[in-house]
Amino acid sequence: MRQLLWIPGLVLVVGVLVDLLVTCIQAGEGRLNRAAQRLLYAGLHLIAQRTRRRGVLYWSTPVLITGSLVVWTMLTWLGWTLIFWSQPGALIGADSGQPATFLATFYFVGYTLSTLGLGEIIAPEPMWRILTDVAAISGFFLLTFAITFIVPVAQARADRRELALALHRAGPGAQALILNAYTDHDRGLHSLTVDLHSVLNRVDAAHMNTPYLHRLRDHHAQDALDLHLPALGEALLILFSALDAEPPRGLRRALTSVDSLSRTFVETQGGPLPPPPPFPDLGALRRAGLPLKSDAELQAGLHAHAELRRRLHAMSRAGLWDWAEVAEPQGTPPLNTRAS
Template sequence: MFRTLLWLPGTLLVVAVLLDLIVTCIQTGEGRLSRAVHQPLYTLLRLTARWTGRRSLLSWSTPVLITGTLTAWTLLTWVGWTLIFWSQPGALLGAESGQPATLIATFYFVGYTISTLGLGEIIAPQPFWRVMTDVAAINGFFLLTFAITFVVPVAQVRTERRELALLLHRAGPGAQQLILNATHDHDRGLNSLVGDLHPLLNRLDAAHLNSPYLHRFHDHDRQDALDLHLPALGEALMIIQGALAGDCPRGLGRALASVDSLSRTFERTQARHPVLRAGEVPPAPDLQPLRDAGLELRSEEDFQKYLRPHAALRARLHAMARAGEWRWDQAATPVADA
């Protein structure tokens, strides 16, 4: 009696994976199943990196999370269809022996069916189960297609993340060094820091809105680390807008809006992680290096007044740097090896 009801949990597993595939690969966001796989794996990886003192372990987040997600989708689909076929005695027979398939044989049959191999060593004698075999094969084809849809965009976006991080690394590093280098070493001045980066920022913002789990992916080298250089850029843009005298560069508001949007998707992705401590705003930047470089600044009082409504954004950027195991002074100070 219990065996004949196994088709119900099996169907639920298959449908759950299909819904998760659709949400994660097509719709904007992250499926519940994918999130349930990502969070423990990511937490374990972070704890291991912190316990061993090796930040480089975080760079394994991409292969670990992708492999974990694909494995979960495949295994749950495999188990689901196994339960469906096993729920009916005699649904599957050995092609040569004509004997009902055992549980292990059913598991084997489902494996080569959803992989679309179709070996034919086990057959479904009844029309209904023949149709279900076709449905399982189609399900396996969808699983493979969605897996490719999941992996390929991740690789593309990671290339763009590294491109932006490398541009900022060479233009900085550090928020104030970004400002100083743009002011003194570029023929377009601060416009080079704002206008040139806006298209890439906009593409990354759209990609992270569509796939927020990208914020869990980290890079090994400092020059590639978006979780270090994006906070530096955000801090630099706020200094330009709130502290520098004179007109703001064109496109500054749009660039800062993209940084703000990226920080908000980070917050939604990492909301349950202890790295995101509510209200932990980094200290106000010391603008003396900019004064020493001859830049004209507004009064300290005016700058502090500007920073107050941006406290939440600065807290998110601070949390982003901490998520990558970076110190805030590495993002904020103008010294490369701070």
């Protein structure tokens, strides 16, 4: 049986390499990375729910990135250990000349992958010497891909923060976004469509290329994409379904970006979707003089986009936000002034 251990070892080494290629180069996410991150994220989310502390999710970035790197490293390490261990005498002690034990083989593979090349254990036969070189090269590739995996996260998180902060200051909340744009912005409702087009495209493209970004949470509400993107989506749907006037230019394009981001979120998170959130009460918008259709027409329009609203609802729940925080114009002083 020992001589067949090279088979599962090779499967592990090749599997990690394919997972790295898919995750770091192709637009998508490898199966190993997805499984490891979903398990770790589920644990963090459970702790946050039980303790009722959203701040726990802030640790998702270091925990998930470190978890992925550890899984790739340990599986590669184990795979090469099984390959070298499968042949008795493939490795021997440099001084003693005795066959290496399993732990010694594990140690040899570790310093080979890290390209240290200590030389305490050697491969006496040419084939195993060549495989030692191949193992060292795979370790170099592992390090290179690890850097490729980490670096894009910083830029993507900066774009996410830019979008979330812009929406936080323009709202917060779906109806506050509409009302403040309509009454207090020199570009009116276009500030929710045309003005956000560039950053929405960047954020959408980043999450399509690296879907695991949807699992990374922010500590403060002003930076939370899982709070402000659903608010923007709900605001755009209200305008699309209820505005009794010419829609702002770029509305469909902005909705398409929000829809795309919500789809990659669902693909990344997995699991069933919650029901659509409740229909909004547009009383504050009507009192502000915004030309709106009847409630029946609003509900018909939102019902046609029920699937998108379910995805937006799931996104807010993933960040442990209540839908009232997403949709209602609460906590915005300008709103209170106008309502009175």
